[in-house]
Amino acid sequence: MTAVVETEGLTKYYGRRRGLDDLTMEIRPGEVFGYLGPNGAGKTTTIRLLLDVIRPSRGTLRVLGGDPRDPRVRARIGYLPGELALEGREKARDYLEFLAGVRGGVAPGRIEALAERLEADLSVRMGKLSKGNKQKVGLIQAFMHDPEFLILDEPTSGLDPLVQQEFLSMVRDARAGGATVLMSSHVLAEVEHVSDRVGIVRGGRLVAVEDVAALREKAVRRVELHFDAPVPAEAFADLPGVRDLKVEGASVRCTIDGRPDALIKAAARFTVVHMVSAEPDLEEIFLTYYSEEMHHAHAGA
Amino acid sequence: MPTLVRKTLREYRRAMIGWAVGIGVFIGMYLSFYPQMHANPDLYGQLAMSKYPENIRWMLGGLESISTGAGFLQAVIYQLFVPMLFIGCAVVLGNRAVAAPEESGTLELAVTLPVTRQRLLLERFAALALALLAVYAVTLAVVAGAGAAVDLGVGFDRIITAHTGLLLLGLFFGVLTVAVGAATGRKAIGLAVAGVYAVAGFVVNALSRDVEGLRWLTWASPFRYYAAGNPLAHGFPLGDYLLLLGASVVLALTAVLAFDRRDVGV
Structure with missing residues (x-):
């Protein structure tokens, strides 16, 4: 089976500032890939490249076997932006229905079912949504067309713990249905229970890609x-x-x-x-990667 | 109607209504002064107006014949104020096509939808054109209606002709604003470019009648194609209007190319 994401030497500069440096990675069909790193490490840059919001300075990428510039490829992706902006006087339900319309429709009752699951109130005007409700609307629009590939940038931010659990079970359901998931976070604990593999990005570079099971074994x-x-x-x-x-x-x-x-x-x-x-603390291992990387950086300087 | 056009029009609705009502009230109010001027040609006639410096008179649209219906309409409605209001409406709506949603962050999700960027932008252009057409229709009805009420004595065909120039002028500046937004993603730049160009274009066109040195520049002023033929007096200036429309089309295509090439939201 072809990889869902395949990048080679993917590099992005913003002017002279480096956003992402020489990223080569693969995401396999059917896996949940946790993409970890502190804020500003290059997670969002990677994700925006995968969705053709921004264009690479160098390197190649293929998503679902095609070019994300092709709208047919993007039709198969569900995307939750890291900084989701929703505004205006429109009700959340109308907005979701508009998005569904652009996507050529979604299964009947799907929006309602997801809203119920996340306990989202869709009768609120977009500009008046609380942070948590905004995130829920973002999740609904990402999941509603049952995409083959979910790209979720910091999906759990703003969600209370109970809703986080519900979200994680939605991710598990999606994987059980054959979907591939890429989710970013700056906290390993948020993704370790659903991720098959995690990639750790820091300073625009991919530091490590690890199997979560193997990571546990190293714990x-x-x-x-x-x-x-x-x-x-x-x-x-x-x-x-x-x-x-x-x-x-x-x-x-x-x-x-x-x-x-x-x-x-x-x-x-x-x-x-x-x-x-004691339960192994993956966070601790995660941090050792960081400190090693920092150590190398200091040694290099 | 395509989904994105419908959605964009829904977003424009309040602004559209506001501008249409505003411009309509402005037109109605000024037209209501006409009977007074028409009844007192001595006060407002050619002789009286000639005491103003010539430049000022040209800026205000001649003022020679302000006591006739066509002259009044030209000077008070179509010369300066209403075109500027129409341009203002077009620029505000134009900035909402790309620059405003990009600055607020809502454009990011829109460009990831299964729609090409070309189509996204073309549908925004279509919505802008339809919105301006609606404002055009409402204000045209006000000019025709109020004009008839005050016995302006200008034929509806001539009013349509002049008003169509207004639509094309507004469309040009609206498309220009969208284009700047599509290329830069910044509201302030779109506003500045359209605003400076509109004022400079108007001034160059007005002054060029007296200042020989400016005459060569008028080819670049949209106001020349808008008003040079004096459509109220001479009828439909097909060539000039086609040029305005053509310039908008070229700008729109440039915008599509520019938007397709760049990073969104950085």
Whole structure:
């Protein structure tokens, strides 16, 4: 199957300022791709390039096997802009119906169903929508035509936690229906539960692309084991992947990198009465990428 | 009607009504002064007006025959004020085609819809033309109606002819504003270019009758094609009007090319 997004050496300058530098990436059909980075890193630049809002200075891109300049390609995309502007005296419902009309119509009842799901009030005039409601209208227009490819720029901003959960389940539904999703965020926690892969962009460059499952495997995990009797420290010494080992009487504390297998097998020789394992903090790994990158930048300077 | 044209017209509706009513009231008010002038030719006749410096008289449209219906209509309605109001309306609407939605950020979503940028812009042009046509129709009815009420004695065919010039002049400046917006995405630039061009074009055209050195410049003044043929007196100036319309078409096509090439919203 052809990639949904394929870019090579994609570069964008705004005058002399660099917005995106030499981006080569691929988004595969049916995956949810989390696009992460701090504000100003180049996420929105990438997304606007994919939708032909702006044009590349260098490099090539293909979206859904075609050129996004072709309206037939854009017809297959649902887009939520990062800074969604909605204004005027028009009611939100009329605006959505206008957009549906331009798209050649959507399934009957679809707008209502999405509005109900997100608890959006569509009878409000656009200029009077609250930030959260604006974002909901933006999500509805992105999802309403059941596009093959959803591009969502900071989709969760302005949504309260319950609506965020509903949104994430909409993303899961879309993926289950075969859609591909690209969603950006500056917080990993917002996308890690639905993303298959995450790309990390910083300073206009793609720093890393990681499988979320692999990222979890790399995660540093703090583990505490309690036994019914004191255990010898030697039994846990030099286990692969185990660090910061502290054996005190009947308890063992350590951190593990990746798989806990060796530790479990060592502990299995004794009677375990209690075990605590903290959920791996992907944010932490995410930040190590950043700090490494910053470290390189400093070294380079 | 295509969806985008309909939507744009809906956005223009309030402004359209406002301008049509405003220009209509202006026309009605000034036309109501006519009976008084017509009844007192000594006061407002040629001799009386000749005390004004010639330049001022030309600026105000001659003023020679302000006590006749056609002269009054030309001087008071079609010379300066109403064209400027019409241009103002066209510039305001024109700026809403690209520059205003781009500055407010709403254009971003519009260009990602499955519509080519060419079509997006052409439909905005169509909406602008239709909106101006509506303002034209309302104000034409006011001139004809009020004109008949005050016994202006100018034929409806001549009024249509003069009024059509107004429409074409407005359309030209409206399209110019859209074009500047399409190329730059900035409201202030569109307003400045259209405003300066309108005032300069008017002044050059008015002064060129006396100032030899300015005469070569009048070819670039839209007001020359609007008024040179004195349509109220001489009938439909086909060549001049076609030139105005042609210039608008060329500007519109340039705008489409410029808009198709550039980044939106940066």
